[in-house]
Amino acid sequence: MRTTMRVKVSLAIVLTALTLTSANAVPRDLQDVLHPANIAEEPPLITPAPASPNWLPTKTLKRRGIISDVTADTNSILSGLGSDIPSYVASGVPNFFQDFPTGDKVQSSLGLDEDQGWNLRFHGNVYKQPNINESKLDDLANIFLIDTSVESLPPPQASQARNLTSEIFVLQQDNQNVTFQLAPAPTAGASGEQGGGGAVTPSGGNQTIKFPDPTTVEGDFDGFVQIDNNGLSAGNTTSNIQRLNVYTQGDINGNATAYLVPESGLTVISDIDDILRITKIYQPKEGLLNSFARPFVPWMNMPDIYANWSRSIPNFHFHYLTTTPEQITRNYMDFIYKTYPGGSFDTRPLNFSDVSATLSIRKFLLEKIFQTYPKRKFVLVADTSNPDVMRDYPAMATEFPGQVQCIFLRNTSETDPGDKFPYDTSGFKDLDNSTYMFFDVPDDLTHLDIVNGQCVNSTIKQTVTFSTQGLPFGLSKSAGAPNFGVPPMTWVAAAALGAVVWMGLGM
Ligand SMILES: *[C@@H]1O[C@H](CO)[C@@H](O)[C@H](O)[C@H]1NC(C)=O
Ligand SMILES: *[C@@H]1O[C@H](CO)[C@@H](O)[C@H](O)[C@H]1NC(C)=O
Ligand SMILES: *[C@@H]1O[C@H](CO)[C@@H](O)[C@H](O)[C@H]1NC(C)=O
Ligand SMILES: *[C@@H]1O[C@H](CO)[C@@H](O)[C@H](O)[C@H]1NC(C)=O
Ligand SMILES: *[C@@H]1O[C@H](CO)[C@@H](O)[C@H](O)[C@H]1NC(C)=O
Ligand SMILES: *[C@@H]1O[C@H](CO)[C@@H](O)[C@H](O)[C@H]1NC(C)=O
Ligand SMILES: *[C@@H]1O[C@H](CO)[C@@H](O)[C@H](O)[C@H]1NC(C)=O
Ligand SMILES: *[C@@H]1O[C@H](CO)[C@@H](O)[C@H](O)[C@H]1NC(C)=O
Ligand SMILES: *[C@@H]1O[C@H](CO)[C@@H](O)[C@H](O)[C@H]1NC(C)=O
Numbered sequence: 001m002r003t004t005m006r007v008k009v010s011l012a013i014v015l016t017a018l019t020l021t022s023a024n025a026v027p028r029d030l031q032d033v034l035h036p037a038n039i040a041e042e043p044p045l046i047t048p049a050p051a052s053p054n055w056l057p058t059k060t061l062k063r064r065g066i067i068s069d070v071t072a073d074t075n076s077i078l079s080g081l082g083s084d085i086p087s088y089v090a091s092g093v094p095n096f097f098q099d100f101p102t103g104d105k106v107q108s109s110l111g112l113d114e115d116q117g118w119n120l121r122f123h124g125n126v127y128k129q130p131n132i133n134e135s136k137l138d139d140l141a142n143i144f145l146i147d148t149s150v151e152s153l154p155p156p157q158a159s160q161a162r163n164l165t166s167e168i169f170v171l172q173q174d175n176q177n178v179t180f181q182l183a184p185a186p187t188a189g190a191s192g193e194q195g196g197g198g199a200v201t202p203s204g205g206n207q208t209i210k211f212p213d214p215t216t217v218e219g220d221f222d223g224f225v226q227i228d229n230n231g232l233s234a235g236n237t238t239s240n241i242q243r244l245n246v247y248t249q250g251d252i253n254g255n256a257t258a259y260l261v262p263e264s265g266l267t268v269i270s271d272i273d274d275i276l277r278i279t280k281i282y283q284p285k286e287g288l289l290n291s292f293a294r295p296f297v298p299w300m301n302m303p304d305i306y307a308n309w310s311r312s313i314p315n316f317h318f319h320y321l322t323t324t325p326e327q328i329t330r331n332y333m334d335f336i337y338k339t340y341p342g343g344s345f346d347t348r349p350l351n352f353s354d355v356s357a358t359l360s361i362r363k364f365l366l367e368k369i370f371q372t373y374p375k376r377k378f379v380l381v382a383d384t385s386n387p388d389v390m391r392d393y394p395a396m397a398t399e400f401p402g403q404v405q406c407i408f409l410r411n412t413s414e415t416d417p418g419d420k421f422p423y424d425t426s427g428f429k430d431l432d433n434s435t436y437m438f439f440d441v442p443d444d445l446t447h448l449d450i451v452n453g454q455c456v457n458s459t460i461k462q463t464v465t466f467s468t469q470g471l472p473f474g475l476s477k478s479a480g481a482p483n484f485g486v487p488p489m490t491w492v493a494a495a496a497l498g499a500v501v502w503m504g505l506g507m
């Protein structure tokens, strides 16, 4: 089989502090950070099924049962690929994203208190792309579509569906060394500001970094690495965000942009689906087509809001935190960099062995970034159709007092009657109501002075009940009275979806 080596590098975070302490400056504790896969290796398995529920953007498992009944098909199609397919056919279900250090462990591991200079987080996956012929690719792609097929889509959509399919059915490469070249980045993202993304081009930073560990059995790498300060401004002396290009040696697909973010300032953490782009995941057939086949389309004039923030707020750091699986990150990055200010990315660690772990991914990622930057303040943006957001965003305000500047949540059901999924606002009960707003359209965010903490547009009516909202017929549960007045139909539907997903995962 002919294969091409691809290396995908998504994002890069940052830490701050000045000067490297020594040439071999990796503190012993950092070894923990650099060994994210320091766990018992699982025997190789064909793990195609979870790829289908898995790659769907952002939403929780509860509404992802839609594809689980095709699990068996996936298995038979994969086995039809032939015996030369390695048994660890990479479907994006590796088990190595375990035992990651949590934020404060990251911080202490990095010896932040000891001023060790810039520490850059590299993460990505090394994989080969099998040369699957088009008819086989179509079979695989059709697994993801409901009531339609690749053959009946308009050609550009068919082509995108095949593109995503080939990104999902890849072969992860273990034990590979990865080496990166860093160089000043003149540009990244479309923020309406020269160069993009509210960042500056440093006068230096050129260097070669060999990632200290080979890729894990699932082809993954993830860890902070100290970089040479050469030509970069120190994190405690500049408020500028510095932008570096990252090139992966030996592969033209391993490009990324790194953002060196100083220790204090303002960061927006933004979800992508149904807030920056139209996904409509709450209407499964539409959600699949929007995710899988159709070109990504921005949600209304949301790009103007971010462009204004990027232009008018000095050194505003954009961090895109989506629970989209890593395999399709590149499509998200391409879209964001064309449409929104450049920024760093966190995607979903592909851990599908445990439902509750999967549902806790967003919190895990949020905590990591909050704890990495104890002196920064955060503006959190998403929509009401993500139960994990509804739970985790307000929790950040409680867990990290003073660090959440504003929470903006698009009320998806207000503008989109197709969203029938209830959401729970009880997490907001104890929050200061001047720090969050449920809004309807991007214009509601105009002229808010978010830097000085103006998070509420007084012309937008707030109807938060601190209980389950968005139930059919405009019902909402009264706080503290679960199930009261809820039509039984709702719960039957929810339970059915949940059960289907559980079966899918159990395989
Ligand atoms: C920045 O950190 C370095 C290294 O610890 C320290 O020597 C320097 O005084 C710090 N500068 C400021 C402005 O805090
Ligand atoms: C495509 O590849 C599959 C095996 O993956 C094979 O069975 C089939 O015959 C091939 N089709 C064509 C048109 O080459
Ligand atoms: C991955 O799943 C395992 C259970 O199989 C769990 O122990 C672990 O905490 C999970 N990791 C993450 C990062 O969620
Ligand atoms: C799929 O499309 C993305 C975005 O255009 C591109 O970066 C990627 O290389 C394509 N993947 C494949 C496997 O063709
Ligand atoms: C990776 O690099 C190490 C030295 O750092 C070397 O021993 C090893 O053979 C390399 N592995 C591969 C697959 O090239
Ligand atoms: C750094 O890299 C850039 C881009 O590759 C190159 O143009 C520049 O000359 C390099 N600078 C130094 C000091 O090597
Ligand atoms: C990555 O960067 C290199 C060097 O600028 C360029 O040749 C290559 O086309 C880029 N790859 C992608 C996928 O844009
Ligand atoms: C969202 O919009 C719906 C429909 O107008 C409304 O019933 C609900 O109260 C709104 N939710 C919030 C939190 O404002
Ligand atoms: C916030 O709460 C106060 C008192 O609890 C109330 O008077 C005010 O109307 C609330 N503001 C909004 C925007 O809901």
Ligand SMILES: *[C@@H]1O[C@H](CO)[C@@H](O)[C@H](O)[C@H]1NC(C)=O
Pocket (backbone or CB within 6 Å): 442, 443, 444, 445, 446, 447, 448, 457, 458, 459, 460
């Ligand atoms: C509030 O929302 C309205 C309606 O979208 C908008 O016209 C206005 O600019 C927003 N901002 C302020 C501060 O009123």
Ligand SMILES: *[C@@H]1O[C@H](CO)[C@@H](O)[C@H](O)[C@H]1NC(C)=O
Pocket (backbone or CB within 6 Å): 308, 309, 312, 313, 445, 446, 447, 448, 449, 450, 451
């Ligand atoms: C642009 O953003 C700034 C900072 O939040 C705000 O003060 C200003 O009113 C915004 N302008 C528009 C047109 O929204």
